[in-house]
Amino acid sequence: MSEKHIDEISGVETTGHEWDGIRELNNPMPRWWVWTFYVTILWAVAYAVAYPAIPMITSATKGYLGFSSRAELQQDLNQAKVAQTKFHDMIAAKTVQEIDADPSLREFAIAGGASAFKVNCAPCHGSGASGGPGFPNLNDDDWLWGGDLDSIQATIAHGVRYEADADTHVSEMPAFRDMLDPVQTKQVAAYVWSLTNTPSDASGAEAGKQIFLDNCAACHGEDAKGKLEMGAPNLADAIWLKGSGEDAIVRQVMAPRHGVMPAWAGRLGDTAVKELTVFVHSLGGGQ
Known part of the structure; x- marks a missing residue:
């Protein structure tokens, strides 16, 4: 067994490694750091036992506490839906004028309408409702079928030149x-x-x-x-x-070009159409 090398200046044992005459001191880690490291190991083991942590072939360990972030998220979503139900019921029972006149309902309808607009209307009218070539800008004061609440509701519900809806708006400019x-x-x-x-x-x-x-x-x-x-x-x-x-x-x-807007009443339902109506009317160009 080789004799341990002690650094002459510090008096500390070296690791035994040498690079071009340079040796590394073998200083022990501080005790507080060592105990902290042990605690993190124990914490990791306890966490793996208590919570889902270890991946398996088709699933993962369930954990002693049975916690599930997906289940927690679903619970939060269910609670949010319950909280929204009363507003949806009120919107379903009221006219768009009554909704627009009620500050709390109007705020809820605008939020819901904005969400529905991004999913269903933005592909044509743009995310900011500013339109584009052949697609009307919903922020300005130029309306083809009227910009009051009733007119906007009728346009959204029944569309324009949409053959599947008997109440759709129809206009044809001749060539x-x-x-x-x-x-x-x-x-x-x-x-x-x-x-x-x-x-x-x-x-x-x-x-x-x-x-x-x-x-x-x-x-x-x-x-x-x-x-x-x-x-x-x-x-x-x-x-x-x-x-x-x-x-x-x-x-x-x-050679006139005629656009087609689908009827949204059958796709989204009356409540969503009312929310969209209030949202579009709120953009600034509503009459």
Whole structure:
């Protein structure tokens, strides 16, 4: 047995390892640290016995206390649902006007509607309800079928041009390809653009006004401000759904694009539709 090496300066035994003449002192660990380490070992063993901890082939050990984080979460969810039941019952029994007039119900409906909107409506209208090309912005004041609570509820419940629902909103802009020649189409597009912008051809826009009155005013109104009951958009507010500019207007006049919105009443139920109604109305553009 080799003799232990003692460091000459500190008087402490070394580990016996040497690197280029450098030796490592074999200082013992502090007693408080050693006992803390032992306690953590005991704690780990006790935890593994008391709680689910050791993975098996298809499951894990259940633990002496039978604790389950999933069961605890489910219990919390069940309690939350019970707490929400009274609000859902009240919303189901009230009109959207009554819900909007009740501060607590309105707050609950907006929260529920916001959640339903993110899941069901955001893919088309955007997460912030700002819409996009062909999909209306629900934050502004431009409404095709009305922006009051009843109108929004009807639109959400029955959709737009949704054939499976007999009460859906229906409006079809005819294609004027066979009714107007290319020159007339450009003139009426110039007139519509002139309502909010400077047209490319002022004389053409002037001629397009009469063409508009003869062909478009029946739906959009003589002042071009639209008719909510017909789903005819306001053309004089600089808010464009299918694209802005004279070329975009020409394309829409010649070959109109018509969007389809599904009816949500059958999918979500009356209560969720009411919550969505109050939420959309609260975005700032509701009438």
